[in-house]
Amino acid sequence: MFESLNLKKEAFGLDVSDLSLKIAKLKKSGDDLKLESFGCEKIDQGIIKEGEIKDQKKLAEIIKKSLKNACGKKIKTKYVVASLPEEKTFLQVIKMPALSEEELKSAVFYEAENYIPMSINDVYLDFQPVASSNVCSCGAVEENQEILIAAIPKKIADDYSSCLKLAGLEPIAFEVESQAISRAIIKEKLEDPVAILDLGESRTIFVVFCGGSIRFTASIPISGYLFKKIIAQDLGVDMEKAETLIARYGIKERMRIRIKEEVGAEITKGEIFQALIPPLIDMVQQVKKYMDFYQSPSCQVMSKKIKKIKKLIICGGGASLKGLENLLSLELKSDVEIAAPWIGIANKQNPDMPMEKSLKYATALGLARRALNEE
Numbered sequence: 001m002f003e004s005l006n007l008k009k010e011a012f013g014l015d016v017s018d019l020s021l022k023i024a025k026l027k028k029s030g031d032d033l034k035l036e037s038f039g040c041e042k043i044d045q046g047i048i049k050e051g052e053i054k055d056q057k058k059l060a061e062i063i064k065k066s067l068k069n070a071c072g073k074k075i076k077t078k079y080v081v082a083s084l085p086e087e088k089t090f091l092q093v094i095k096m097p098a099l100s101e102e103e104l105k106s107a108v109f110y111e112a113e114n115y116i117p118m119s120i121n122d123v124y125l126d127f128q129p130v131a132s133s134n135v136c137s138c139g140a141v142e143e144n145q146e147i148l149i150a151a152i153p154k155k156i157a158d159d160y161s162s163c164l165k166l167a168g169l170e171p172i173a174f175e176v177e178s179q180a181i182s183r184a185i186i187k188e189k190l191e192d193p194v195a196i197l198d199l200g201e202s203r204t205i206f207v208v209f210c211g212g213s214i215r216f217t218a219s220i221p222i223s224g225y226l227f228k229k230i231i232a233q234d235l236g237v238d239m240e241k242a243e244t245l246i247a248r249y250g251i252k253e254r255m256r257i258r259i260k261e262e263v264g265a266e267i268t269k270g271e272i273f274q275a276l277i278p279p280l281i282d283m284v285q286q287v288k289k290y291m292d293f294y295q296s297p298s299c300q301v302m303s304k305k306i307k308k309i310k311k312l313i314i315c316g317g318g319a320s321l322k323g324l325e326n327l328l329s330l331e332l333k334s335d336v337e338i339a340a341p342w343i344g345i346a347n348k349q350n351p352d353m354p355m356e357k358s359l360k361y362a363t364a365l366g367l368a369r370r371a372l373n374e375e
Contacts, residue, residue, distance in 0.1 A: 010269050011079035011172055012037065013367025014063070015180070016160070018048045018202035019225055021062065023070055024364035026345065033166050033345045033372070038361065039070035039351060053159045060166035067167075071353075080169045081371045083363055086205050087219040088179045090116055090123075090151045093130060104129070110145055123151040130213040137185055148213050150176055173370065178207045178217045181368030182364035185291025185339040186314060192310045195291060196339075197328075198362065199318025201225050206287060208294045210307065216294050219248060222283040224318045227276055234275040250322025251276055273323070284331045287312075291332070315339035341365045 012025035023035040041062050047055045067075050080258055092115050097109055108127045113120050156311040157174060164171050181198050186209055193210035204220040231242035251273040293299055312334050314325065319338055329336040341362045342355060358365070 009079045009172055010077045011081055011371035012016060012075055012077065013180070013364045013369075013371055014080050014082045014164075014169075015177070015361075015364040016048070016059075016083055016368060017043075017085075017200060018050065019043050019045065021066055022360055022361055022364040023066055025070075025073075025075055026368040028366075028372060035072065035345055035353065036362070037070045037072040037075050039066050040360075041066040041069070051088040051165055056159065056163040056166055059163050062162070063167040063169070078168060079172050079371075080164060080177070081173045081175060081367045082158060082164060082171050083177050083180060083367060084152055084160060084174050086175050086217065087203065088119075088152060088156045089176045089216060091148065091178070091217050092116075093148050093177060093215055094145050094263065095144050096147050104147070108149060110198065112130050112149050112151065115149065118153065122155075123153055123195055124333075125149065125151045128213070130211060145150070145228075146213075150179075152176075165259040167336070173179050174366060175218075175370055177363050178205055178214055180363045180370065181205065181315065182207060182214055182366070184341045184362045184366035184371050185313060185343075187343050188199065193294070193307050195287070195294075195309050195312045197287065197312055197314045197316075197319075199224060199314065199316040199321075199324075201317060204283065204316070204318070206290050210310065216290070216299065216324075218290050220283060220284075220286050222279050224316075227318070227321075230275055230279065231272060231350070235271070240288050245272060246321065250324070251280070252323040281326065285329075287332065291334075309334065311335035313337055313339050315341065315359050315362040319359045320356045 011188055012023060015022045020040060020042050023037065023039040024032045024035065027036040043059065043062055047053070047058050047062070090131055094111060094115060096104070096107060096111060104127070109120065109125060112125055114124075115121065124290070127147050127149045129150050160174065161171055178196070181196060185196065186194070189212045191211055193208050193215060196205075196207040196209060198205040198207070199222070201224045204222045206218045207214055208216040227246055228239050228242045231237070231246055232239050235245070236243070237245070247273055295308055310326060312332060314328065314336065318324070325336050325338060339359060339362060340355070341358045345365070353361070
């Protein structure tokens, strides 16, 4: 979606969020893919706020720095497939009559006005067919098809495009985060829906994927940064130490951690877990709400029977939080598994990118696959 040039050019993936950016470049090697380059840079607070770029010049400098510091092979191409912020994008699966490709181009733009909560003149709109099916209406069989529409305010997309060009790059396509994530971790057509939870540094993205497409998305204001902030405040440590504690101990309760000599305090059994209970409860409740909504008749208007979500896949940096997988499985009463962004990628030559680290590169890897036309 949101293509601007031909995707046959050599390109890399660039995932930009409020607090960090990640780079990934893949190369085809026979039937396999190899990770050629990757990198991560922090973004200072205020440069991007809730998906809106506030300082293009500073962000462009960080992008340049990330390219210079990238691990692996030096990135020489200027062409990039970049992410667009989920919270600023509108995605919806709509029902349309079965039409030819040319007829769809005009019909979708007309129909989209009934769904998009903003003026059609103020957004960039793209779409892709999802599926077609026969449904019964007033006793007659009618040919219908599902169309995934995506819309983003022109100002948001234009700002990202301008910033990339300021950094000396040429965007050949933009893609919503949920689309890139789905491409990275879903490798087959699924008859039953699965949910994806991407727990990132600045926000959490909830996605339902079924068939060969996204069916539903939502942005949840819970993040890895919020976890660190809470631990720092509750335990009286700085953000760097809070990050270390979360990574080392997670939310498992069966522990007694003595770090008095390190931070001047003693963490007793389950103290990190206790501190994170409020945001964890909030996240679980919101995931339950969105799962219930998707499984309601009003959401699955084209289904002959309600399709239940079979499992939840977690990714993002927060997915490596020890104990999170078990907590979500218990609270949601659902199968929960950690994503595998490395499927189909030979990474033996990249010891600096273990599986745990790759979880926060899911979006970047999905964008990198897009750059190779790896749908």
